[in-house]
Amino acid sequence: xxxxxxxxxxxxxxxxxxxxxxxxxxxxxxxxxxxxxxxxxxxxxxxxxxxxxxxxxxxxxxxxxxxxxxxxxxxxxxxxxxxxxxxxxxxxxxxxxxxxxxxxxxxxxxxxxxxxxxxxxxxxxxxxxxxxxxxxxxxxxxxxxxxxxxxxxxxxxxxxxxxxxxxxxxxxxxxxxxxxxxxxxxxxxxxxxxxxxxxxxxxxxxxxxxxxxxxxxxxxxxxxxxxxxxxxxxxxxxxxxxxxxxxxxxxxxxxxxxxxxxxxxxxxxxxxxxxxxxxxxxxxxxxxxxxxxxxxxxxxxxxxxxxxxxxxxxxxxxxxxxxxxxxxxxxxxxxxxxxxxxxxxxxxxxxxxxxxxxxxxxxxxxxxxxxxxxxxxxxxxxxxx
Amino acid sequence: xxxxxxxxxxxxxxxxxxxxxxxxxxxxxxxxxxxxxxxxxxxxxxxxxxxxxxxxxxxxxxxxxxxxxxxxxxxxxxxxxxxxxxxxxxxxxxxxxxxxxxxxxxxxxxxxxxxxxxxxxxxxxxxxxxxxxxxxxxxxxxxxxxxxxxxxxxxxxxxxxxxxxxxxxxxxxxxxxxxxxxxxxxxxxxxxxxxxxxxxxxxxxxxxxxxxxxxxxxxxxxxxxxxxxxxxxxxxxxxxxxxxxxxxxxxxxxxxxxxxxxxxxxxxxxxxxxxxxxxxxxxxxxxxxxxxxxxxxxxxxxxxxxxxxxxxxxxxxxxxxxxxxxxx
Numbered sequence: 155x156x157x158x159x160x161x162x163x164x165x166x167x168x169x170x171x172x173x174x175x176x177x178x179x180x181x182x183x184x185x186x187x188x189x190x191x192x193x194x195x196x197x198x199x200x201x202x203x204x205x206x207x208x209x210x211x212x213x214x215x216x217x218x219x220x221x222x223x224x225x226x227x228x229x230x231x232x233x234x235x236x237x238x239x240x241x242x243x244x245x246x247x248x249x250x251x252x253x254x255x256x257x258x259x260x261x262x263x264x265x266x267x268x269x270x271x272x273x274x275x276x277x278x279x280x281x282x283x284x285x286x287x288x289x290x291x292x293x294x295x296x297x298x299x300x301x302x303x304x305x306x307x308x309x310x311x312x313x314x315x316x317x318x319x320x321x322x323x324x325x326x327x328x329x330x331x332x333x334x335x336x337x338x339x340x341x342x343x344x345x346x347x348x349x350x351x352x353x354x355x356x357x358x359x360x361x362x363x364x365x366x367x368x369x370x371x372x373x374x375x376x377x378x379x380x381x382x383x384x385x386x387x388x389x390x391x392x393x394x395x396x397x398x399x400x401x402x403x404x405x406x407x408x409x410x411x412x413x414x415x416x417x418x419x420x421x422x423x424x425x426x427x428x429x430x431x432x433x434x435x436x437x438x439x440x441x442x443x444x445x446x447x448x449x450x451x452x453x454x455x456x457x458x459x460x461x462x463x464x465x466x467x468x469x470x471x472x473x474x475x476x477x478x479x480x481x482x483x484x485x486x487x488x489x490x491x492x493x494x495x496x497x498x499x500x501x502x503x504x505x506x507x508x509x510x511x512x513x514x515x516x517x518x519x520x521x522x523x524x525x526x527x528x529x530x531x532x533x534x535x536x537x538x539x
Numbered sequence: 540x541x542x543x544x545x546x547x548x549x550x551x552x553x554x555x556x557x558x559x560x561x562x563x564x565x566x567x568x569x570x571x572x573x574x575x576x577x578x579x580x581x582x583x584x585x586x587x588x589x590x591x592x593x594x595x596x597x598x599x600x601x602x603x604x605x606x607x608x609x610x611x612x613x614x615x616x617x618x619x620x621x622x623x624x625x626x627x628x629x630x631x632x633x634x635x636x637x638x639x640x641x642x643x644x645x646x647x648x649x650x651x652x653x654x655x656x657x658x659x660x661x662x663x664x665x666x667x668x669x670x671x672x673x674x675x676x677x678x679x680x681x682x683x684x685x686x687x688x689x690x691x692x693x694x695x696x697x698x699x700x701x702x703x704x705x706x707x708x709x710x711x712x713x714x715x716x717x718x719x720x721x722x723x724x725x726x727x728x729x730x731x732x733x734x735x736x737x738x739x740x741x742x743x744x745x746x747x748x749x750x751x752x753x754x755x756x757x758x759x760x761x762x763x764x765x766x767x768x769x770x771x772x773x774x775x776x777x778x779x780x781x782x783x784x785x786x787x788x789x790x791x792x793x794x795x796x797x798x799x800x801x802x803x804x805x806x807x808x809x810x811x812x813x814x815x816x817x818x819x820x821x822x823x824x825x826x827x828x829x830x831x832x833x834x835x836x837x838x839x840x841x842x843x844x845x846x847x848x849x850x851x852x853x854x855x856x857x858x859x860x861x862x863x864x865x866x867x
Contacts, residue, residue: 174590174594178594251785252587253583254587254590255582256586256619279599
């Protein structure tokens with residue numbers, strides 16, 4: 155047992171007594187819509203709440219990522235980052251009012267990432283209540299423009315402009331409790347849009363259909379040979395198009411991701427898809443556009459890295475079953491800069507991307523305790539090797 | 540007529556956001572503050588209200604001493620959920636159980652006076668979707684900061700288009716603008732300065748509430764304003780801008796019933812003040828019509844306009860809150 159695991163079960167009990175404050179932060183944050191690129195109102199609330207919780211240094215960086223700094227006791231130790239993305243997949247037109255049930259909170263974005271931000275806001279009070287002090291400064295950073303087309307711009311800018319070394323980082327996601335992400339795949343996320351000029355319809359007997367052209371794109375991508383090593387896959391994630399049943403579709407869009415644990419393979423496959431798109435554009439004489447929405451590089455910690463081992467120990471102490479998969483979150487940006495980091499989930503829930511996403515309240519206490527344990531582990535030197 | 544009240548007695552919740560200052564004032568004055576939430580089937584919103592008030596105004600800033608839910612007999616999980624999150628929960632009928640029970644918000648507010656401990660009582664509706672602790676501290680603030688203010692009332696942004704096509708937050712809801720404001724303009728022009736007399740959120744000192752009769756239903760807000768105005772004048776009242784309030788919208792028929800109850804309360808007050816004299820009794824039935832399978836049928840609801848007397852007239856209340864020999 156380490157000093158940072160000894161007290162974790164006790165922490166869980168104390169955290170339960172702070173339920174109202176943690177839930178309040180989650181609800182107040184989550185009820186402010188923050189679609190990517192429009193996070194300002196949530197940023198303002200974040201800074202206001204941090205200031206109310208007695209955080210002396212509340213500011214924004216040059217990119218308007220909100221940051222709170224809790225001073226550590228040592229001037230020589232680099233800071234520890236705790237980050238949560240501020241943006242949510244839901245637009246302002248969606249009802250963001252949450253419902254608190256007996257054991258749950260329901261509402262748009264509660265699992266992506268209102269709880270994560272709510273916990274971040276609660277940390278100063280939690281540290282105070284548990285009398286936790288750290289050698290390192292703790293940087294509480296809400297990062298904007300993270301998901302989807304945000305392409306992790308917030309965290310990229312924050313780390314690019316941070317001039318001093320960083321000791322380690324914890325990326326906080328609302329769920330799923332038990333996730334331990336310590337590696338990220340290389341990834342390119344792209345959209346293929348087909349637009350057919352309606353003016354051509356009258357002049358051509360065999361007028362091209364945007365949906366059928368995308369279907370041809372899919373068929374040709376499916377014919378690509380993907381290697382088993384390096385592990386590589388293409389995920390077709392979204393498709394939309396057309397107006398009504400009896401009318402040829404003039405517009406259609408396909409969203410897909412290329413993932414691999416080798417960056418070169420991602421680039422190679424992307425090049426193949428670009429060739430497919432170019433070929434079909436000429437063949438059908440339509441507007442067929444491939445757009446890169448976001449990308450990240452493959453990076454990872456070793457399974458036996460002291461930080462990973464420490465988190466596994468923390469999870470074991472708390473009776474949590476860890477599971478790992480590649481993460482497309484802020485983690486990849488930390489790792490690509492050789493900053494040891496993990497992503498952890500706080501609770502369990504369902505309907506993650508739905509407007510009625512529902513999080514369970516009780517599991518979050520262990521979820522928060524694991525984050526405290528991880529910060530303590532980093533402060534005790536888990537990333538210093 | 541006092542036309543300056545709207546300037547001197549209108550506040551914004553931000554005027555009172557220094558919660559440590561409010562807590563210090565409360566302690567210095569030796570006051571207790573109760574938050575009362577009257578409910579009827581509010582399982583979707585009640586927990587959020589309790590959690591936020593407990594966190595912000597009890598745990599972090601001890602401004603409230605208790606949160607009391609008085610329920611009209613919900614058939615959903617309102618009471619159970621409220622209890623789970625630590626509120627003191629009562630069925631209205633179980634408070635002063637020897638009195639005949641009535642169902643209505645006013646009844647809950649009146650009975651709450653018997654179970655709450657506060658010198659100041661904050662009444663908030665339990666169906667506010669965008670609840671925030673400003674709803675309570677905004678109403679409490681003027682009562683603690685200004686010695687002469689004994690009653691505060693909320694008003695909100697209700698965007699209405701003005702002549703110059705800009706949107707201005709001013710007026711009240713439909714019943715306010717179509718019923719109350721014309722009545723106030725006709726009989727009590729000073730009271731038109733109260734922007735939203737029907738808002739369901741208000742706070743005041745027990746010494747005020749205990750001396751007021753409470754209509755059991757919708758008329759309670761109107762009667763409260765008229766009675767306070769009559770007894771103590773406009774100056775002990777204040778109104779506070781709480782910005783936006785999001786809640787369930789009511790259909791026109793429901794608003795019709797609300798208007799009926801309010802009109803009845805208003806006319807009864809006029810009679811008791813000797814301002815008008817009716818040749819016959821007011822009727823108790825609100826008659827609306829509906830179309831059922833092509834036929835027009837009346838939809839009749841009894842709205843009797845029952846009122847509870849000032850609770851200070853109850854011996855058991857006086858024994859509890861003003862025992863003989865206790866200083867007042």
